[in-house]
Amino acid sequence: MKRTLMIIFSLILISACVSEKETLNLEDGPSVTEEEFVQSSYPYPSIKWKGRIYRVTTDEDFDVEDEIGVIDTFSSNETGETPDNSSNRFQKGTKIWSIKGVNIEEGIAAEYGTGKYVKAISAHAK
Incomplete structure (x- = not known):
C-alpha cells in the first residue's frame, strides 16, 4: 500500500513539474539555459526597456497590440x-510588443516563438 501511494505521489509531482514547464516553453525561441541564468546575479528574468526594468512572467493569456522594438543586447552577467x-x-533580436489595454509603463510582451508571447511587468509598478 505504501509503495502504491509513493508511486501515485511521484506521478502527480512529476506531472505538475512538466505542466509548469510547458506553460512557458522558451525552448521554441531565443533564450538562455537555466544553468546560464542561475549563474548570473540577476534576481529574476528581466527586460530593460526605455529605462525601465520589467520582470518576465509566465503569463501568456493576453493580446498583443503593436511591435514596439527589439532587444538590442543580451547579458547574463x-x-x-x-x-x-x-x-x-x-x-x-527578440521582438518586444505592447499589450492591448496595458500602459507600456506597466507591462510589455516579448515574442519567444512565432505568435508566442510572454508578459513582462514593470518592476516599478505601484
Whole structure:
C-alpha cells in the first residue's frame, strides 16, 4: 500500500513539474539555459526597456497590440549599468510588443516563438 501511494505521489509531482514547464516553453525561441541564468546575479528574468526594468512572467493569456522594438543586447552577467533595450533572458533580436489595454509603463510582451508571447511587468509598478 505504501509503495502504491509513493508511486501515485511521484506521478502527480512529476506531472505538475512538466505542466509548469510547458506553460512557458522558451525552448521554441531565443533564450538562455537555466544553468546560464542561475549563474548570473540577476534576481529574476528581466527586460530593460526605455529605462525601465520589467520582470518576465509566465503569463501568456493576453493580446498583443503593436511591435514596439527589439532587444538590442543580451547579458547574463550583471556588471555595472545594464544597457537599455536589453535582457538577461531573451537574445538580441527578440521582438518586444505592447499589450492591448496595458500602459507600456506597466507591462510589455516579448515574442519567444512565432505568435508566442510572454508578459513582462514593470518592476516599478505601484
